[in-house]
Amino acid sequence: MPLPLVAIVGRPNVGKSTLVNRMAGTRSAIVHDEPGVTRDRLYQEVEWNGRRLRVVDTGGLIFGDDSEFLPHIRQQAMAALAEAQAVILVVDGMEGLLPADVEVASWLRKQPLPVVVAVNKCESGQMGLAQAAAFWELGLGEPIPCSGIHGNGVAEVLEAVLPHLPESVPDTAEQEPIAISVVGRPNVGKSSLLNRLVGSERAIVSPISGTTRDAIDTVIEWEGRPYRLIDTAGIRKKNRVDYGVEFFSINRAFKAIQRSDVVLLVIDALDGVTEQDQKLASRIEEEGRACVIVVNKWDAVEDKDTYTLNEFTCDIRAKLYFLEWAPLLFVSALTGQRTQKIFEQVDTVVAAHRKRISTAVVNEVLQDALSWQSPPTNRQGKQGKIYYGTQVSDRPPTFVLFVNDPDLFKDNYRRFMEKHFRQNLDFTGTPIRFRWRGKSERSVGRAVQKLEGSPSPR
Template identity: 45%
Template sequence: MSKPIVAIVGRPNVGKSTLFNALAGEKISIVEDYPGVTRDRIYADVTWLNYQFTMIDTGGIEPESKDMMISYMRKQAEIAIETADVIIFLVDVRQGLVDSDYKVADMLRKSHKPVVLAVNKVDNFDKFMADVYEFYNLGMGDPMPISSASRLGIGDLLDEVVKHTMQLEGDEEEDERPRIAIVGKPNVGKSSIINKLLGEDRVIVSDIAGTTRDAVDTAVTYEDKEFVFIDTAGLRRKSKIKEDLERYSIIRTVAAVERADIVILVIDAQEGVTEQDAKIAGIAHQRGKGIIIAVNKWDAIEKDDKTIYKHTKKVREVLSFMPYAEIMFISALTGQRMFKMFEIIENVIQNQSLRIQTGVLNEILTEAVAMQQPPSDKGKRLKIYYMTQVAIKPPTFVIFVNSKDLMHFSYTRYLENKIREAFGFGGTSLKFIVRERKEKE
């Protein structure tokens, strides 16, 4: 089950970012320091009680004038409606009800997505309750008084959000079909790849009926296997502001990656791998998804016997945090190697679901430890007792040691390399959890 996505919508200065930060806790950075990942926080993972969801901040760009306000709000609401499962509509008790609040409420109502109406800046419930009731006029159900700054009412707000996400989970039957998101910067050929895959005689295409969130999903049957492709190329509407476009394409990408098992990152061969590519790759890596890098427009590159080697090296350098990613060179235009894609997807799916017996893992562990001594600090040496696999998608291993502090990142990586040498695990990240045990246990 993918994590539900919750978006915050509201006029400028109603406190969206304050609410976002209050909900996201102190985790201010979007992802760890992968190269090329800027720290503009567009999304964050929120855990409330036992529930987890991904929070998206649709704001970020403020309109310059009153006239632009409505179109700005509309754009923001559109992006939220398109990508989110639950929407928090934030209004400001001190400014009261304004025209653009009504317009946004209309859009949200028509979308039939669950909306939680939150009235912000209520730092004294007794004093402001009469003003809060005014927002019943929006016809969006009960307004919930909160104060992002003083963190009042946040728990009730989250309870309400979780109620909606639980209903969504009830609505979704378990879909076993692998979901593949095709992501990348605008104009790298994402749509042409999907169209090429769909346009072949060997492929049976069926539109997926049902939920609105699957508006751009396509079911594809290839050699009796069904795949669901999630197209993020929905960014057809041209935006006047460049950073606007970039921010929204990232929001869309987060939404698609969240729902996918495998992410195909499309890179333009002529342009080479860029910082924006690294940003998108970082999102998929952090989420533990299967990853295939498709270098498109390969037909346009002049080649000699070293071309593939040079391009591969460059991609590996920029995306050095994901050496496991599968790389393929394709052309959506000529169809070159397009069908290899299904084969690679199949392999990655198998690797993501691979389970390794504890006995076998510990043989590899014993050998690895014998070849390279675990680190020590002030005379105390790291002891590794044993290792076991606890999950798949991505394959997740727990390592039991005498001291967590001694388990350096570099030694975990060394063990990961040993496991990969034995089992490959191409295209999927591996997750390691280090647990401490006392000698006697």
């Protein structure tokens, strides 16, 4: 049974995201002293008093104004209420009761959900009770003073909402979702692609650059397997980013790469590979994440012929040569063209990213590589020797090669060794790492005997 869900709603700048972060014990939602920072639905898990639940943060609600993102924010809030079993209405105790609060409360009374009123920014006890008293006028029950910044009163808010939630029974056999982050420059179609994969308007889509700010997590199921899709903010050049909301958005995007199993690097087919795409690709490789390169807006490329796909492929491979191991997909988030193939590729690259090779097989491939190309010899006539190899970890697959002197193995031979391992062991879509460990022949012999006497890695 899924965890019960509580929607957090209110007008702009009342501290909804601060309160959500306090409940979850994280700083996942971006908090900034300006209205309209949160736009999409942001889910976090909360544990309180032995109970587990989820809360969904929403954007600030303003009725009677259809400018910029406000209609989209209202649509996202409605979607959150459709999923939720209860609502926490957050109001600002310092500013007092405003007409905008009354509007939101009137709207909530039309919804078939229990509502708890959390009066935020009540930093002191007696004064907080006085501040909260003004919100009895909303007619939604007892207003509870609290502070998302300092944490006081948050326990009382959770205690008030728990009786309205069904008990959840954790599924011990539940499969851990594969985490897929969607990254790229602004306006390449990341949110459109997320919505297409989810099958609903999960994220706000707009031609305005910087629409997505937080990293948006969505868990879906495809062919019986769970996936966690993470939409991220568009990443611009560092020198163009000012400290503020965009700075925090980009940091969230980089953290999304770190916590993902697979990264979908989205490229605009009309713009081709840019310098910023190359920097993102390098970041993905450095973090050791599996990757699928997704060329979006393929439907918008005009005058395509039998050579167009090959020309684009060659150009992308040349510019993203450090991701030559990543599969390439040409899709259209607008029409859905080939988007379902993304899950097939994700399964392939995740399997490679988590692959474990037995020590015996590693050394068979190693001996085959040595028979094709002997290790180099330096100017003094000293030749490199590879004694033994074994896989020491996965995610990404990492191998240790015991050699006489790591300095004898230059970049070209190391690239040859990686290419040979890829050809023989199929590491499609994942980086692989080699650690060249130098030891004396005697100590290597002892290491070999020790490894041969121990069970092979799984």
